[in-house]
Amino acid sequence: MQTAEQQSVKTACWSCGSERAAGLPFCDACGKVQPPDPGLTYFDVFGLPWKLGLDPSALERAFYKLSRKLHPDVYAQASAQEQQWSLEQTSLLNDAYRTLKDPVTRTEYLLRLEGVEMQQERARESEAKKEPRIPPDLLEEVFELNLQLEEMRMNQKMGEDDPQLRGDLERARTLFEGQLADADRQLRTLWSEWDAALDAQDRPAQTEAKNRMASLLDRRRYVRNLVRDVNETLGT
Numbered sequence: 001m002q003t004a005e006q007q008s009v010k011t012a013c014w015s016c017g018s019e020r021a022a023g024l025p026f027c028d029a030c031g032k033v034q035p036p037d038p039g040l041t042y043f044d045v046f047g048l049p050w051k052l053g054l055d056p057s058a059l060e061r062a063f064y065k066l067s068r069k070l071h072p073d074v075y076a077q078a079s080a081q082e083q084q085w086s087l088e089q090t091s092l093l094n095d096a097y098r099t100l101k102d103p104v105t106r107t108e109y110l111l112r113l114e115g116v117e118m119q120q121e122r123a124r125e126s127e128a129k130k131e132p133r134i135p136p137d138l139l140e141e142v143f144e145l146n147l148q149l150e151e152m153r154m155n156q157k158m159g160e161d162d163p164q165l166r167g168d169l170e171r172a173r174t175l176f177e178g179q180l181a182d183a184d185r186q187l188r189t190l191w192s193e194w195d196a197a198l199d200a201q202d203r204p205a206q207t208e209a210k211n212r213m214a215s216l217l218d219r220r221r222y223v224r225n226l227v228r229d230v231n232e233t234l235g236t
């Protein structure tokens, strides 16, 4: 497992031999495109520390700047090898940007880098498609919701409409959407805790923040699926 400290690893440019920081797609000295380093993380691609509270507009600017420099037109006269590297770097850059720009995928990615296993992955690995565990404080609401969804589907099969039931489901959806918004706010708080713990190199605090983010994301995923179920049933 790569650690944050490895970001400072130096390597030599294939073309001019200058020492350069591993990760960035170009040599500082001669500007030549470099082969992608297989151990690179998406944070390394942007020369960023493994922090979560990043500035989305700075990330976007960095993405477009690198994309322009890696554009195939720039390499029209370059060697086949450099053209190939520029394509590989572009594909890595696109994946990195797509993952880091979204708050949830960024957090999930960091947790995976840090070796934290989320419920999603545990389910995937066990092959058996087990039902995710219901967050304990939602047991009652989920039980109620599932009954209502069942009834709604039954009504639809019979070609009947029950405005009361529809209203109940719409209220439930509003409730769960509110919980998603809460989860997003809590996630931002945990980002700050993680980022501060990383700066302070406080391992116990990092572990605490990671575990709390993992369980928050498990919960968020669960609630998001409930909203999806309601939307599918209501046909919206």
Ligand SMILES: [Zn+2]
Pocket: 013, 014, 015, 016, 017, 018, 027, 028, 029, 030, 031, 032
């Ligand atoms: Zn160079």
